[in-house]
Amino acid sequence: MNTSSPSPMSTLSMTASESSSWVIVISAISSSLFLWYLIATSIPSLKPALQRPPLVKGFIPWLGCALSFSQNPIAFTQRLTRRLGPVVTMFTAGRKITLICHRDLIHSMLRNTSKALIADTVHFELLSKAFNIHTHDRVGTRDLIYKHLYPHVDRYLSKGNFETSGAETSAILAKELFKLQASLSETRPLYLGQIIEDVLFPAATLSLYGSAYPAHESVHDFHIFDEGVPLLVSGIPLISRTPAKARERLVAHMCTWIRKLDTPEDAGISEVMGGCIRLIRAHQMTEDTTARLLLAFLFAANTNSLRNTFWCLSHLLQDAEALRRVKKEVDALVDGRFKGDISAMTPSALEEAGGMPVLESAIFETLRMYSTPVSARRAEEDFVLSSRNAPSFTIRKGEDLLANNYSIHYNEGYFQDPHRFQLDRFLSSEGESDEGETKLSQGALLVFGGGHNICKGRFVAIYQLKIFITSFLYTFDVEPVGVGLPGRKLSSEMRIPSRDFTGIGTARPTEDIQIHLRPCQKVSSS
Numbered sequence: 474m475n476t477s478s479p480s481p482m483s484t485l486s487m488t489a490s491e492s493s494s495w496v497i498v499i500s501a502i503s504s505s506l507f508l509w510y511l512i513a514t515s516i517p518s519l520k521p522a523l524q525r526p527p528l529v530k531g532f533i534p535w536l537g538c539a540l541s542f543s544q545n546p547i548a549f550t551q552r553l554t555r556r557l558g559p560v561v562t563m564f565t566a567g568r569k570i571t572l573i574c575h576r577d578l579i580h581s582m583l584r585n586t587s588k589a590l591i592a593d594t595v596h597f598e599l600l601s602k603a604f605n606i607h608t609h610d611r612v613g614t615r616d617l618i619y620k621h622l623y624p625h626v627d628r629y630l631s632k633g634n635f636e637t638s639g640a641e642t643s644a645i646l647a648k649e650l651f652k653l654q655a656s657l658s659e660t661r662p663l664y665l666g667q668i669i670e671d672v673l674f675p676a677a678t679l680s681l682y683g684s685a686y687p688a689h690e691s692v693h694d695f696h697i698f699d700e701g702v703p704l705l706v707s708g709i710p711l712i713s714r715t716p717a718k719a720r721e722r723l724v725a726h727m728c729t730w731i732r733k734l735d736t737p738e739d740a741g742i743s744e745v746m747g748g749c750i751r752l753i754r755a756h757q758m759t760e761d762t763t764a765r766l767l768l769a770f771l772f773a774a775n776t777n778s779l780r781n782t783f784w785c786l787s788h789l790l791q792d793a794e795a796l797r798r799v800k801k802e803v804d805a806l807v808d809g810r811f812k813g814d815i816s817a818m819t820p821s822a823l824e825e826a827g828g829m830p831v832l833e834s835a836i837f838e839t840l841r842m843y844s845t846p847v848s849a850r851r852a853e854e855d856f857v858l859s860s861r862n863a864p865s866f867t868i869r870k871g872e873d874l875l876a877n878n879y880s881i882h883y884n885e886g887y888f889q890d891p892h893r894f895q896l897d898r899f900l901s902s903e904g905e906s907d908e909g910e911t912k913l914s915q916g917a918l919l920v921f922g923g924g925h926n927i928c929k930g931r932f933v934a935i936y937q938l939k940i941f942i943t944s945f946l947y948t949f950d951v952e953p954v955g956v957g958l959p960g961r962k963l964s965s966e967m968r969i970p971s972r973d974f975t976g977i978g979t980a981r982p983t984e985d986i987q988i989h990l991r992p993c994q995k996v997s998s999s
């Protein structure tokens with residue numbers, strides 16, 4: 474017999490003492506939980522605050538806040554935030570749009586990958602209006618764009634993957650700049666914005682679409698269309714006639730070009746765009762829809778790059794010391810590394826050359842100040858917008874959300890003196906490395922949006938800005954003459970033109986800058 478085994482009585486008494494200690498533990502836990510609940514619900518920041526954003530109706534019926542917002546989104550949203558907090562719903566052109574001006578909530582919104590919040594519907598609505606896309610199968614067309622076309626171009630345009638088209642961009646840019654150099658004896662006045670369009674548009678377009686694309690024939694219509702996008706989106710036929718005609722001419726060019734695929738002229742169509750046409754055809758879209766979808770991509774690939782190039786050069790021209798520093802860097806790089814050959818600045822060669830920290834800082838500073846003010850998404854289901862350091866808000870199905878990227882880019886807390894263009898802002902303290910890329914990858918800069926719908930051409934865009942500005946400043950000494958609209962009286966003082974925020978993407982300058990160009994002696998077109 475095992476003498477050490479406990480008697481039934483002792484087992485019973487141990488169980489009783491065990492269970493009483495469990496009672497004590499459980500009641501201690503539950504009373505501390507209760508205490509915690511009391512504390513949590515009495516301290517405002519710990520309350521699970523679920524609320525609807527305050528509503529601002531604006532003064533004008535139907536338009537609501539549309540005018541105030543599009544006149545100056547920076548000042549308007551700063552006023553709203555100060556008065557009503559970081560999340561506000563505003564009536565705008567017949568819709569309720571919720572504006573998010575809190576960094577953590579913006580990140581939470583952009584990174585939301587659930588079905589509750591998507592960009593496709595609201596983006597497609599804009600595309601359909603601007604490009605007059607008529608399709609019976611809207612869902613199928615949207616799926617084609619966001620599930621097939623954009624992933625396809627994303628692969629081709631990712632970092633390190635656009636070497637061939639990048640090399641073509643630099644070669645075409647060089648050719649276009651030499652053409653400009655040869656035409657300088659003509660006495661016509663030159664305008665910065667026009668030159669950027671005449672040179673960068675063909676270089677970017679031919680390298681992306683292939684040599685068969687009628688890029689030179691499209692520059693003028695692209696300009697009219699690009700300026701008229703806000704009118705086209707408004708949907709009022711009377712005021713949008715001129716940009717609508719320009720768009721239809723662009724569509725006609727695009728149709729002619731599409732027909733070349735799989736014919737003997739096919740070689741002039743780039744691999745990436747040939748792939749796009751095949752994908753669209755596989756979805757049984759008409760030629761007209763194919764052309765309009767590809768025109769939408771042409772627009773995305775050019776409008777923001779052209780405008781940011783303009784803004785960057787405007788700031789450099791306004792500040793002689795900034796221009797001198799960038800030019801010194803440009804000359805040293807092109808003379809030293811590329812032996813004066815601007816067409817040799819391919820993406821990999823530029824990467825190997827070790828960068829141009831001052832110019833890169835100028836580019837990121839431009840993007841901070843000018844790139845697209847907002848990123849739009851639509852709630853497809855009710856959901857809660859929340860983040861650890863911010864109050865939570867319920868968002869209803871069907872509501873549009875705008876991440877106000879400027880509430881980060883123009884925030885004193887993140888960027889000191891944010892309304893001033895500071896050439897050195899993205900230089901490291903040693904003045905060497907470029908901090909822009911780091912800030913971009915950390916999400917401190919939202920110049921290309923974020924999450925699933927982040928800009929698919931972001932690496933190409935930075936490359937385009939870099940090689941245009943480098944090639945232009947290496948080829949010419951540039952001097953501003955005055956600011957105004959081509960053909961009208963100029964103001965002789967050099968200033969930064971004001972911005973028109975009514976379009977999609979980077980704001981358009983309301984005026985151009987007249988310039989004098991003097992070829993730098995060292996560059997020859999031979």
Ligand code: HEM
Pocket residue numbers: 592596623630681770773774775777778781840844845848849920921922923924925926927928929930931933934935979
């Ligand atoms: C400085 C130049 C550029 C800027 C500032 C810019 C900015 C942006 C922004 C803010 C978005 C919206 C992102 C969002 O909603 O979260 C976007 C989308 C897009 N961009 Fe860019 N972009 C530029 C150049 C380009 C270029 C060169 C291309 C093509 C070659 C391109 C192709 C696209 C496409 C296809 C989308 C739609 C992405 C999607 O919805 O999934 N962009 N861009």
